[in-house]
Amino acid sequence: MLAIIGGSGLTQLSCLEISHRQIIRTPYGEPSGPLTFGKLRNEDIVFLARHGHGHTIPPHAINYRANLWALHSLKPCHVIAVASVGGIHADLAPGQLVVPHQIVDYTYGRHFTFFDSTEHRVTHIDFTLPYCQQTRSLLLRAAQKANETIRDGGVYAATQGPRLETAAEIDRLERDGADMVGMTGMPETALARELGLNYATLAVVANHAAGRGANVNGIPLKEISAVLEQAMVKVRNILEQVVSCHGD
Numbered sequence: 001m002l003a004i005i006g007g008s009g010l011t012q013l014s015c016l017e018i019s020h021r022q023i024i025r026t027p028y029g030e031p032s033g034p035l036t037f038g039k040l041r042n043e044d045i046v047f048l049a050r051h052g053h054g055h056t057i058p059p060h061a062i063n064y065r066a067n068l069w070a071l072h073s074l075k076p077c078h079v080i081a082v083a084s085v086g087g088i089h090a091d092l093a094p095g096q097l098v099v100p101h102q103i104v105d106y107t108y109g110r111h112f113t114f115f116d117s118t119e120h121r122v123t124h125i126d127f128t129l130p131y132c133q134q135t136r137s138l139l140l141r142a143a144q145k146a147n148e149t150i151r152d153g154g155v156y157a158a159t160q161g162p163r164l165e166t167a168a169e170i171d172r173l174e175r176d177g178a179d180m181v182g183m184t185g186m187p188e189t190a191l192a193r194e195l196g197l198n199y200a201t202l203a204v205v206a207n208h209a210a211g212r213g214a215n216v217n218g219i220p221l222k223e224i225s226a227v228l229e230q231a232m233v234k235v236r237n238i239l240e241q242v243v244s245c246h247g248d
């Protein structure tokens with residue numbers, strides 16, 4: 001089964017034929033909402049809205065551990081995390097899709113590990129390549145099949161939010177090597193690795209980051225939902241192809 005985590009702009013998957021919803025309790029509490037089970041192009045899918053069904057949970061308050069634990073309990077073959085980002089690199093204009101290959105964590109105060117008990121041996125994970133290469137290739141192949149332009153690779157900077165960044169903060173992230181900025185990539189990506197999930201992100205550029213493009217004096221927040229709505233059509237096309245490619 002394929003698992004999809006939907007972010008801003010993708011709180012439901014309209015192309016999914018829903019069979020049922022299930023509330024899963026975990027040792028870490030409740031996920032952002034019930035898991036939605038169904039079929040996409042005749043393949044079993046489980047979908048979870050990261051910010052909750054009504055988009056009410058801000059990035060710093062998401063129970064990432066419960067979300068990942070719940071999905072892991074279903075033993076998914078891949079986890080595709082759809083996430084909106086601000087574009088820092090000049091190529092990353094609103095509406096562009098990217099499959100990041102690296103991530104830098106600027107978040108704080110979140111539950112960022114499953115390995116925080118003092119009762120077990122200290123556990124470290126290798127995180128050199130934070131995303132699953134097979135899942136990344138699957139996304140790239142699916143985009144090609146769907147005839148959608150997508151950028152292969154980029155560094156995702158995970159910020160705390162919920163406020164957007166200052167222009168100086170974006171300059172700093174760029175000096176650090178970041179191409180895009182979002183608020184939910186961490187600890188989600190690290191927790192997925194701790195559980196051994198085949199996890200990759202499909203990032204959707206919602207806006208030029210602060211101070212970039214035409215956003216020298218501010219980010220036009222009202223334009224973001226229209227950009228996301230259009231881009232989600234492309235995302236859905238790609239997800240339909242992911243389903244048909246993943247047995248290849």
Ligand code: HPA
Nearest residue numbers: 084085086181182183209
């Ligand atoms: N910054 C942080 N997170 C985001 C942005 C941004 O500009 N756009 C969408 N998510």
